[in-house]
Amino acid sequence: MDLLKKILSRIDEFPTLPTIYQTLSDVMANPRSTASDVAAVIAEDQSAASKILKAANSSIYGFRGRVSSISQAILYIGFEEVKNLIMAMSVIDMFKRSKPTGNFNPVDLWKHSIGVGVITRYLGMNVKAQNLESYFLAGVLHDIGKLIFYRYLPEEYEQTINYAIENNISAREAEAEILGITHTIAGELLAEKWKLPVSIKDAIRYHTTGKVDGNFNVLVGCVHIANVATSLFHFGQAGEEIVPTPNLDVWKLVDLPDNFFTMSYSSLMRDYDEAVSLLLLG
Amino acid sequence: MSKIVSIDQIEEGMINLDPVVNKFGQTLLPSGVKLTSSHVMILKTWNIRSLTVRDENETETDEISEELRILIKQQIKKRMKWTPRNEIEKDLINAAIKIIGKNYYRANQEK
16 A cells, blocks of 8 residues: 555654663663763753653652652662653653644643553552553553654544544544554554664554453553543543443453552542643643 | 541551552552551551542542433443443443543533
């Protein structure tokens, strides 16, 4: 299909990762680096520094005003989580200024993505996940493929979204029919270009099914459920009206108590509101 | 709704609302747990000073009107191609009704 070729030919033009993220990765890869080396890199970027401080003190991490310096933030929330938070912030900023067209509004998609990030991390904490530091980022980036379409095929994507809403089908089904490529595949291409960790790439590629090549994976399962919950909760909008169907096997995998969501909904609302004002409006 | 209590005010049977994580990222206490004295011991060991628990006195004000509840439920159903198949899915939809209802009240208050 021509559109598929058009997307593939433009991969080289996909945005590159911001320098602060690259520098941070280099510094962290050096085993001799200390928290203050990492803090020095962050401090050079004033907006990143102030957001990291606010995030560390927000209800999402739960340190409630006890974090007063970047080195402290790194100590409390960890090297990897700080790096991933900077990544999430940079990618949001990269696409934030795009204007809405018709039924597709990038700000609403970011609200949805931040909602998925918050809920994915909350689920991760409750299932005692091993690599909790990737959970927020995986949720925030899960729909990044939609922004690729929006940037490189704006007219075609607007048609696709309208088609999905008119026919009451998911964005993914409409993409497959009209574009011949889905946002999960486009997102995977970007993840490869950015050399993102496999866990994040898998979450982007498989969040609609919750399974990776037929196997279960706790992170992908949590993003899958968070995506359903965020859609039901009306946190932002993902360019489709339809609520995705949860995979029954994923419920068994994450094994939450039967009253999990009615117990935690007020925390989720609060964390979502804080994260949106921090990452999108701040 | 929720309230924040200090470790010394915790009573047996209170329900923890926010997961408690230590500085190594390990979850000490997931949300939804009924607190016992052994939980308090763990929290003290990690020098955790306060917790968010469910406020039993405020649950009434938390409820949304029956009319709004039905309306929201209908709207949600229109967007769904599936019906809840287990307890957790029913719970998820109930949480959605509460969230949308609260946001609706909140938006009206701002006007």
